[in-house]
Amino acid sequence: MDVGGSWKALSVTDADTNPVPDAPAWWTTAVVYQVYPRSFADSNGDGVGDLGGIRQKIDHFVDLGVDVVWLSPIYRSPQADNGYDISDYRAIDPLFGTLDEFDALLAELHERGIKLVMDLVVNHTSDEHAWFVEASSSPASPKRDWYVWRDGVDRGPGAPGEPNLWRSAFSGPAWSRTPSSDEYYLHLFAAKQPDLNWENPEVRDAVFEMMTWWLDRGVDGFRMDVINFIAKVQGDLRGDSEAFTTGPQIHDHLREMHERVFAGRDAELITVGEMPGVTVDDARLFTDRARRELDMVFQFEHVDLDHGPASKFDNTALDLRDLKRSLARWQEGLADAGWNSLYLANHDQPRSVSRFGDDAGFRVESAKLWATLLHLHRGTPYVYQGDEIGMTNAGFTSIDQYRDIESINWFAEQRALGRPEAELLEALRIRSRDNARTPVQWTAGASAGFTTGTPWIAVTPNHDTINVDAARSEPGSILQHYRALIALRHSSEVVALGRFEMLEPEHPALYAFTRTLGDDRILVVGNVSGDRLDVPLLEDAPWASGELLIGTHPGAVGSRLAPWEARVVAASAPQAVSGDRRS
Template identity: 40%
Template sequence: MGSNFIHHPDGWVGTTAWWKDAVFYQVYPASFQDSNGDGWGDIPGLISRIDYLHRLGVDVVWLSPMFESPQQDMGYDISDYQAVYSRYGTLEDVDQLIEVCHSRGMKLILDLVVNHTSDQHPWFKESRSSKTNPKRDWYIWKPPRYDSAGNRMPPTNWRGYFAGSTWTWDEKTEEYYLNLYGPFQPDLNWENAECRAAIYDVAMRFWLDRGVDGFRIDTVNKYSKRTDFPDAPITCPDVPHQPAPEMWCNGPRIHEFIHEMQTQVLGPYNAVSVGELSNTPLPEQVLPYVSAAARELDMVFEFSMIRLGTGNLFHGKYIYQPFPLSALKRHVETWQTFIEGTDGWHTVFCENHDNGRAVSRFGDDSTPELWEASAKTIALWQITSTGTLFLYQGQEIGMRNMPESWGIEEYKDVESLGFYNEVLETGDEKRIQATLHGLRILARDHSRIPFQWDDSPNAGFTEEGVTPWMRVHDQYRELNAAKQLDDPESVFSFYAKALRLRKEYRDIFAHGPFKLLEPENEALFIYIKESDARVSSSTTEDTDTKRKALVVMNFTKSVQECPDVSGALGCRKGEESLLMSTVRSGQLALETCDELKPWEGRVYLNFRP
């Protein structure tokens, strides 16, 4: 049941890096809490909600970009690394946020966006001012090519993430500059040592000196590009620009650059680091970034699982591709096991600011009953997984995608609109409708609608009568934090209790080896977690048997047969014990029930606490 939790008296055992056991919580500041009635979330609003996060069990707040910016990509286009965008607040507000976090035993990390800047950044303004400017080489400039008819062409045929070419023509100096994302986001040239030194000083040490505890590092594997700039192979013959991630992801000097960042900045400050590692689907590619011996990053986000359902990353990304449960399980197994026997580490997440809501993608939000059940089961899956746990704002109350009835006019994201407008130009009505369908499931916009605090106008995000920057979800009166805080068996309460158990049983859940059972079962997600002896030497009464947990989850809306629990755990029947379940009190006699309700999840132990 939602309240069927058993307290484990041993608490945290052993020692390890603090961030391995921590719960990180991402705050998207524009959408979290507006304090001054301008319809835009801000840092004082976040400060006013810190006790909410503390009550949930958050150890580290990750604040998405709040730096000075023209806001063409929601702050991922930075024009001043040392200033705060005025609608978010001031430097003094950040200082206060650091203080209120630290006073509660919490930490704060910021987003580090240093693959590119805004085209309004002073560095780029200098760089584009002339070919002889000292900062010209701080960005990547190339002369044009010309076809046989004399028409000017970009230096390569690479396609960018937001559609179109990765190159933008500059009339004044008559060269192209590289921008993997929007034309307003020119890429910095990490080959230039002076540029790297400025990044370390201006964008990193400045904030670490103020007391920030580390960084989530945006696009961390894109700093080293192919410097010979070849054309990409023609894989999409019907369009002029071709997917080319192999030209800029995991480039020839990337490990040199990140090791330098670690040794010059992150290490001396003892700053925690988590990198965004895209287009890196193989464990042997990822491990060098997170190996402790390599001294690069503490951990990274790998996106194979969270990308399930998306189409081609560069063409047709939002043409939704349905997937079976077995596909999800294969990805989870790969990334739950890839660090075993190594000195690497892993992250656990199923939501962020760049994806649709987990309960709408991996769960079932079609009815209130299935919404709550699947939101709790997703929570159970995340909380019992090995690695550092990252939650995204609203995940803990089961926030869902924007209603399907909302039109394209409610979508604000530059990527969503870029892909939609591109397909609109084709006039292909079938493809247009398929893209709209995919956007309703996958778009980045879903995670960015205002947080649903209560049932007052504007969901408590901003004042009554104010028009928020994004529309508030139609169902905020039924789904909001205040309603769940008063319910001991709500989604929020389930998260809060399960997070405490994750720490109490850290040797099993945060650190324990993972073993997938029944990989082809399309209804049940079942795995064994075993105690990691490096974290805890606790065992059951049989000293030859390690502490184990069996996680059983029904990922369907139908009743399913519960597997043989004692057999899976390797103990005598009746010796297993139920640690937690997603079902509300009084609905089932859980320990004797042989059936799993729709979207029910349970965790059994092979010992009695």
């Protein structure tokens, strides 16, 4: 179906003819678990995680209590960016298995009551995808306009000839040429990841047909990689990033996607859009159920707070007050329209306990604290593999240990500029995406029980003490705490749906907020420091006589919190908290 320029975006009036259900969506009480397949579990000894390994660990998902498993890309790929460069959207990469194995995994998850979400990367493809191979073969190719091409610019002898000076997210220019012509193609990521031209209706047709094929196969939705990048500003090129993020066509594209792919399906589906740079106001539009665009977005504001002015590798200290202001703004901004995704870590971020906690002195306590704070916010929590046992950053000391294209390219670029190797390695130790990509630590044995072969990336040495086997039997472990948090979200409407209110927003170490639904109220307090902290509001009615629902230190009483302690207290009766402690 060629919708082309005749496609008309749904107006609010159009949407109102299909009223939003009064009942909360199923995903408001759900918890999602992200699997990064190549690092999860290896079933055949080749050192790379695979579908067989995931199938072997389904009991882990059930034991944890999660509702959804999100798989990072498993499609056929040259693996330039670990699968985010897709060469065939309808095939499984042999590294991970076969389509039959995928179908078996999907069926087994469904039998156990768990949904499966696919990672969808459609801002760009691999340069080895048949579409780009044809598009790049000649300027006259019928698929030429499936990608973004521009003429170069003569800036004089020795100057770069790219159409503009946009930079790739993985270092270097965002434009490259092919041998067939002097035109440049756009790649906001690696040169092997050319950007699709979503203004071409044939591109949208092909993408929507592919998505429909996966839904017909039984998958339960998609997490959409950098989906706000699909709408570039048309016309003359500009030199700022606003020209390639969240362009004016983005809402039309997403509503068309909803109408052609998701609408009318008798299934409980979920759509999540990763959207760097979006604001709260943007997110309200994207996730307002009446607009039929997305169910929730991954925003980056809170995980960008400790980035310096130069780049993410320019590490700066995080001020807790800034983090509280950011998360409160998103909680309040999406309170009456839209929905939050709750995360501190994923395959693109460092390990949460190393970044936000104290992985040396209070690893268990700080991991449990941040899990508590995150899961008690309003939204859908995302658990990244390994966080449920408090896995730490990798601790690599040599560039040869890294596998991530972003880290390797940045290191090479900065070394060429003359920066000291030790300085760059320290930045990578803190920031590299590979910190999150070391194998899941299942046991204390060889290669952490991840593989019988040589792992594709080194296992973190502390697996002898930090592993799933140990956590299963250890009273008060991080894993046990995650189980309890997930069970609480499933059983408590106020946790899932209650209104959020931040308390003590300017306190440098106390993270405190309430959740309210009707007469039900809970208080969440956390000491984000290595020192004891007196919290007078714990002495106030109704919290002093309230019920401790869950805490990082079981049986704790009184108003003094231990280092990295968090408590969740149910009010003994519906009363107001002192006004001077409200945000």
